[in-house]
Amino acid sequence: MNTHDRAVVFHEHGGPEVLKFEPAVDRPLRSGEVRFAVSAFALNRGDLMFLRGEYYTIPELPSRLGSEAAGIVTAVAPDVTDFRVGDRVSSLPFFTVQHGVQGTTATVPADYLAPTPECLDDIEACSIWMQYLTAYFAFQGASRVEEEDTVLVTAAASSAGLGALQVASLLGARTIATTRSTAKAELLRAAGATAVVHPGSRSLAATIHEVSGGRGVAVAFDSLGGDSLNGYAEHLAPGATVLGLGMLSGRLPTIPMAAMCRAEAVFRPFSLFNHMARADERRSGVEFVRKAVLAGLRPRIGATFAFQDLVAAYHAMESNRHVGKIVVRCPASEGVENSL
CATH class of the missing domain: 3.40.50.720 (NAD(P)-binding Rossmann-like Domain)
Structure with a gap:
């Protein structure tokens, strides 16, 4: 592992200000795990609830954060056969107290990892799942x-x-x-909306009657x-x-x-x-998204931030001014760990 690797960690519940950049813990991989160098990770509103101790899973402090990241595999546990060092991968949504992907390196269960389609860059890859x-x-x-x-x-x-x-x-x-912003109406139509209800538009009732x-x-x-x-x-x-x-x-x-x-x-x-906890449903969902992406489905990226600006990125999410995913870019990792 690169000695300069950093993990996003929090030691107390609160807002984005409690987040810290700390040296990543270099522990041996457990059965079924994969480690990868993170090039980009995406933010989600659930991260903020997790940070405040209000989500489905309550963090054990100190805790890492986040579940969507993309990068390159640097190590695999001996019992992992689906991934190899050097593979481009992205993590699937999950919440456990042992794992969190925000940082320059991440370790996740192989069951919650997917190959990155060649048609996506890493900013897009961490934004689809x-x-x-x-x-x-x-x-x-x-x-x-x-x-x-x-x-x-x-x-x-x-x-x-x-x-x-x-x-x-x-x-x-x-x-x-529906949206509270008239300025976002065209973006929503471009995303596939048949009709958009916003301040100044036809009423929701009239729109439902017409569209349906x-x-x-x-x-x-x-x-x-x-x-x-x-x-x-x-x-x-x-x-x-x-x-x-x-x-x-x-x-x-x-x-x-x-x-x-x-x-x-x-x-x-x-x-x-x-649904993600059930392996058969997880596989069917990943296959649906994979096929849709290969056929041209793409996420809208609302904004990208540098690694050191993570707190500002979360504040941007809280402001509700963006449209689409907020993604944080990570510094390039140096070196590749040998397979375990």
Whole structure:
């Protein structure tokens, strides 16, 4: 391992300011693990919740952070046969207390690593899995999006929202995107939105009626929480699924029971990680994304930051001014470790 390798570590819960750059721990690889030199890693809102001790997995302090990175394999455990030193790879979304990929080197289970398609650079490679696997499992696992269904995506300018628009379009669905920014409307249409609802546009109700031909929303991909569902509950298709992905509003979702009962709709809390934990689903999701990328699917990169500007990168995420993924570039690693 390069003696100059650094890991992003936190010793206490808090905001981005508690993050520190520390020497990476040079420990022997455990069974099934792969180490790689990181050239770029992507930020996700879940990182901030993990940092504050509010996520699905509670960190054991001190802890590393992050689950999406790309780079080159530098070492493999003896029982790993799918990867070799020198392979270009990117890590799949996961949250454990033992692993974290933000830094100049990362060690992850081989089950949560994928070969990087030749058509992607490392900035793109570290930006595809979270958003596209979230959308895939939302639309082909937690719900079943069919061709010509109408899919509603709230907070659609987020990286998860953009991924949902792109994947729903690949599945043949009609998509309605919501955003608080009129300036982002064209970007959302370019990402596949059939229609965009924003301040000054037609109402959400009128848009749903027009796009769905009066049938209503079959699947809602709702990251807002709070009162968001109340804005479209009366316009759900019979048997609709509402996927609760987050609380960007800062509040738990409220459920309008009468409207949900009339539509015989289901509200389903959704987490990508429930699906990623199952090997068969993980493989099917990775294969779907791989084929889509080879056919031309690309992530939108909202901004890139230098390694030393990581805290500023997280503040940029918190500002909600960007559209697409925020990626941090790492200094080039020197030397390659021998296979173990």
